[in-house]
Amino acid sequence: MPELPEVETIVRQLQPAVTGKTIRELTIYWPRTVEGDHDAFRHMTRDQVIRSISRRGKYICVHLANEHIITIHLRMTGKLVFETDEKDKPYIRAVFQFSDGSYLYFVDIRKFGRIKPWFPGHPLLPQLGPEPLDSDIIYRVLSASGSVRAIKTLLLDQTVLAGVGNIYADEALFQAGIHPAARANKVAKKRLRQLSRCLPEILKKAIAHHGTTISDYRTVTREQGENQFHLKVYGRTGLPCPHCHTAIHRITLNNRSSHFCPECQVKR
DNA sequence: CCTTAGTCCTGCATGC
DNA sequence: TGCATGCAGGACTAAG
Numbered sequence: 001m002p003e004l005p006e007v008e009t010i011v012r013q014l015q016p017a018v019t020g021k022t023i024r025e026l027t028i029y030w031p032r033t034v035e036g037d038h039d040a041f042r043h044m045t046r047d048q049v050i051r052s053i054s055r056r057g058k059y060i061c062v063h064l065a066n067e068h069i070i071t072i073h074l075r076m077t078g079k080l081v082f083e084t085d086e087k088d089k090p091y092i093r094a095v096f097q098f099s100d101g102s103y104l105y106f107v108d109i110r111k112f113g114r115i116k117p118w119f120p121g122h123p124l125l126p127q128l129g130p131e132p133l134d135s136d137i138i139y140r141v142l143s144a145s146g147s148v149r150a151i152k153t154l155l156l157d158q159t160v161l162a163g164v165g166n167i168y169a170d171e172a173l174f175q176a177g178i179h180p181a182a183r184a185n186k187v188a189k190k191r192l193r194q195l196s197r198c199l200p201e202i203l204k205k206a207i208a209h210h211g212t213t214i215s216d217y218r219t220v221t222r223e224q225g226e227n228q229f230h231l232k233v234y235g236r237t238g239l240p241c242p243h244c245h246t247a248i249h250r251i252t253l254n255n256r257s258s259h260f261c262p263e264c265q266v267k268r
Numbered sequence: 269c270c271t272t273a274g275t276c277c278t279g280c281a282t283g284c
Numbered sequence: 285t286g287c288a289t290g291c292a293g294g295a296c297t298a299a300g
Contacts, residue, residue, distance in 0.1 A: 075276095076277085077277090108277095109279070110277045111276070111277050111278080112276065112277065147270090148269085149270070149271090153270095153271095215279090254271080255272080255273080
């Protein structure tokens with residue numbers, strides 16, 4: 001499940017690799033993968049030079065020379081890869097062909113991923129909170145919310161902070177010693193500060209490790225990330241807490257699993 | 269304002 | 285072995 005570090009890894013690889021390339025053709029194999037009118041999309045991308053690639057939250061933005069932008073969200077199982085293997089073949093949903101004969105494949109087992117054309121004058125992305133890479137900004141956003149929602153719910157809300165998903169929310173809450181179900185407005189200022197410091201650290205470390213591969217995530221060159229070897233609580237139900245050796249618990253919060261140490265993480 | 273459940277999808281683990 | 289069931293969850297939507 002690509003979150004900010006995985007998307008950032010992909011964008012950093014794509015940026016030097018496809019900038020300057022010209023899109024010759026976009027082929028769509030699963031219609032719902034591409035939002036909006038397909039003919040208009042093909043028309044606006046045809047023979048367009050890619051100016052740059054950027055990231056906003058979990059979105060990849062492809063900036064074209066004609067001022068149009070393609071936004072790509074990988075959701076759960078989406079990948080962007082330069083080459084495919086036999087296993088990928090049934091799950092290729094769209095293919096960009098470049099004028100130099102190279103390709104960029106959008107492979108997505110579960111078909112949740114979306115490619116969306118943006119036309120000038122339209123809203124580019126849904127409402128998104130700030131990037132969670134600066135502790136002062138995170139602290140400001142979290143303490144100002146005054147929300148009664150669970151702190152974990154707040155972290156996953158893309159309108160509050162853009163880019164945090166289930167893995168890094170659990171990891172950051174563990175590092176900060178905060179119970180995922182703690183009411184956001186009840187968390188001590190001190191711990192909120194700790195969380196605000198931990199979150200960017202964890203995300204930056206994950207970027208340095210090229211992301212977390214649990215099952216489907218791969219880089220553009222099909223490599224796995226290495227951050228899965230550094231997780232402390234996510235997916236470690238029943239295993240000992242790295243701090244106190246208590247078994248890690250798993251609870252369901254807003255229909256999502258949360259992993260935490262019942263000893264180290266407190267509700268306020 | 270907030271929560272819950274449903275939707276989209278497929279693969280995989282589990283249980284009988 | 286085969287079949288049914290449930291689980292995984294990012295973003296969105298409808299209903300309460």
